[in-house]
Every structure is written in C-alpha cells, then in structure tokens.
Amino acid sequence: MEKIAMIGGGSWATALTKILSENGARVGWWMRSKDDVQHLQHTRHNRRYLSSVAFDLTRVFPSTDLEATVKDADWLVLAVPAAFVKEALDKLDRDSLKSKRVISAIKGMIPGKNVLVTDYVAERFRLPHTQLGVVAGPCHAEEVALEKQSYLTIGGTDMLLAEDFSQLLRNRYTKAYPMADLDGIEYCAVMKNIIALTSGIAHGLGYGDNFQAVLVSNAVQEMRRFVHAINPQARDLSASAYLGDLLVTAYSQFSRNRTFGNMIGRGYSVKSAQMEMNMVAEGYYAVKSIHELNKKLNVSMPITSAAYHILYEKISPAVELEILKEKLR
Structure with a gap:
C-alpha cells in the first residue's frame, strides 16, 4: 500500500x-x-x-x-x-x-x-x-x-x-x-490561470464567444513564446496537459479564475471579489509573478500585460480590453 x-x-x-x-x-x-x-x-x-x-x-x-x-x-x-x-x-x-x-x-x-x-x-x-x-x-x-x-x-x-x-x-x-516536461507543464499551468482570468474579465464586460475564441488562440501563442524563452524544449502545446488545461479553465463554470475575472469585469474591486468568492484565484498572484519574470525576458505578452494593468495598476477593465483587442489577430 x-x-x-x-x-x-x-x-x-x-x-x-x-x-x-x-x-x-x-x-x-x-x-x-x-x-x-x-x-x-x-x-x-x-x-x-x-x-x-x-x-x-x-x-x-x-x-x-x-x-x-x-x-x-x-x-x-x-x-x-x-x-x-x-x-x-x-x-x-x-x-x-x-x-x-x-x-x-x-x-x-x-x-x-x-x-x-x-x-x-x-x-x-x-x-x-x-x-x-x-x-x-x-x-x-x-x-x-x-x-x-x-x-x-x-x-x-x-x-x-x-x-x-x-x-x-x-x-x-x-x-x-x-x-x-516538468517546467513547461508547470509554467503553462500557471499561465492558463492568467488567461482564464482575462477571459472572465472579457465575459464580464459583455464580450462574446467570438472574442473569447480569439483571446484563447492568441493565449496559446503567448504561452509558447514565454515558455520557450524561459525553458527551451521541444513540446507540443496542443497536448491536453497544455491546451486542454487552458480550455477548461478559460471556459468552464467551475473555473474560479474565470469567475474572479468575470467579477472584475462587472465592476468588483479585487478585494471585494476575493471576499465574495472565499476561494483563492491563483491567476491573481500569477499575473504579478509572470509579469515580473518577463521584465528580463522581454517576451511579447499582451494578454498578461493587460491583466496586470487591470489588477495591479487599476486601469479600467473596459479601457484595457479596448487596447488589448487591437493587439489580437
């Protein structure tokens, strides 16, 4: 046993x-x-x-x-x-x-x-x-x-x-x-919470399924750039350990990071959203960690940057998403 x-x-x-x-x-x-x-x-x-x-x-x-x-x-x-x-x-x-x-x-x-x-x-x-x-x-x-x-x-x-x-x-x-793949899986698991949180913010602001799909597909590219910069290794990000985890966290009703982001998009402050959820949304802390790590790497990460600006620099979610949507393809 x-x-x-x-x-x-x-x-x-x-x-x-x-x-x-x-x-x-x-x-x-x-x-x-x-x-x-x-x-x-x-x-x-x-x-x-x-x-x-x-x-x-x-x-x-x-x-x-x-x-x-x-x-x-x-x-x-x-x-x-x-x-x-x-x-x-x-x-x-x-x-x-x-x-x-x-x-x-x-x-x-x-x-x-x-x-x-x-x-x-x-x-x-x-x-x-x-x-x-x-x-x-x-x-x-x-x-x-x-x-x-x-x-x-x-x-x-x-x-x-x-x-x-x-x-x-x-x-x-x-x-x-x-x-x-220890590091790649772990970094992607961290980053998918940031994406789910941002996806929730978009949903809270009234963005639809079309935008959500573009956001997530751009997120895969963002994750690939960052993980390759910090730990270069051949890895298939379409595998369920990476993409599957990202999708379920970005879209599921059970995702606490999406729920947290949705509340921010609807006008909650960070503190009030945390108190009402009574659960930890890892993406809130992950945004700051990844943002600070990226100061040295200088990887293009518009989604992570947008989340950081909203959560830590208190930029209006509506304003920040307007800026972000122009950077997505």
Whole structure:
C-alpha cells in the first residue's frame, strides 16, 4: 500500500484524496483547521469542499499534525494555494523530505519569490528535481466528485516517478499519463490561470464567444513564446496537459479564475471579489509573478500585460480590453 501525505484541505486536495484512497492508497491528510479535521473524522465528509464525497476512514487519516503526516509517507502531494506553500512547509525540517517523492498539484507560483513551486521545494529541502513531479491537465475537482471522465498528466524529469504516480491515479473515470516536461507543464499551468482570468474579465464586460475564441488562440501563442524563452524544449502545446488545461479553465463554470475575472469585469474591486468568492484565484498572484519574470525576458505578452494593468495598476477593465483587442489577430 502506497502511503501519501496530502497537504491542503481545498477542493483539489479533496478530489485527489478521493481518487488515491479509492485506488487503495493510505492517505494522511493534513488540514490547517482543527474543526475541519474533527468534522471529517466524525462525518467522513469535508464540510467546506466537495461535501458530497464520503471517505473511507480506514484509508484516509485527517490530521493537523504536519510533521506526523509527512513522516510516514512515501509521497508528498502539495495542494494548498501557492501563496501559502512557504507558510506550510517552513514548519518542516530541511531533511524531512529527503526520502520522499514530491508532487505539486498547485497551479501557481510562490508570490514574492516568483519561482515555481517545484523549484522552491527543491531549494528549500535540497532535493534533486528527479524527486519532483507536477499534476496537470483539464480536470476540475467538481467533476472528479461527480466521477466524470477526466484526464491528468504527470510531468517530471524522471519518467519512472511520473509513471508511478500516474498509476496511483488511474481508475474507471480518471486516465493519467507521464510526460517528460516538468517546467513547461508547470509554467503553462500557471499561465492558463492568467488567461482564464482575462477571459472572465472579457465575459464580464459583455464580450462574446467570438472574442473569447480569439483571446484563447492568441493565449496559446503567448504561452509558447514565454515558455520557450524561459525553458527551451521541444513540446507540443496542443497536448491536453497544455491546451486542454487552458480550455477548461478559460471556459468552464467551475473555473474560479474565470469567475474572479468575470467579477472584475462587472465592476468588483479585487478585494471585494476575493471576499465574495472565499476561494483563492491563483491567476491573481500569477499575473504579478509572470509579469515580473518577463521584465528580463522581454517576451511579447499582451494578454498578461493587460491583466496586470487591470489588477495591479487599476486601469479600467473596459479601457484595457479596448487596447488589448487591437493587439489580437
């Protein structure tokens, strides 16, 4: 029986715990809230996210003790918002992950440091990248709860690690495949949230399907330019790990980044949108990280720049989209 330490109590952590535990793994599940842990122990449900999912407590072990959860695990799966990764993991000793294989299920970057989650983990715990992987693909947590057919890609520099974790995720409604592209998949997962957020802004302003399609097709070109500049490698961005993830995040009703952007387009302030959603939209933080990284690369990124101007320079969404639409083809 594989032993997993799941770090995070949100919807994606809940969905992955469902898949892994139902596939036979033992999942130690760390949550920050003592009340949430106690509720799960007594009812078998996560009261905050995907509350319809019932967990087998002979395989799932909720806890607020991070060190104990991590200690007995073979795998560590990170599924907290990127903004909270440093706060959570800095409680651990630098050697505590020495023998672990670490998977990031986070589609964001460490704010302030502007680094990928896997790069932060590698530096903080002195791990080789061969011990790290990333989960990507068009797969909303809400559809996992409903057991809708889903596809995942495990990116890594070690294909054995990627294949091993893929096997842990495969079941009748989830297909998972390994791919030898850690950085590219992770950067694209970050950028698709920026695109989804901008797509939401456009929708909130009343732009239609025609514009949305042009926006997303231009976004693929923008992602290709940026990822090639920061990590040149032959990669097919039409694969589901890249394009599929972008499409579902840009168009789906379950996309929190699209929802957040839609609220901004309708006139909400950033703070009021965040408060009403009560969930983290990774794209908000990702915009600043990618924008700052691009100051050195100087890649043409009109969509990311537009989102940055709206969210951080408080330019009117209507004015900024008028400027952006002239740059798209």
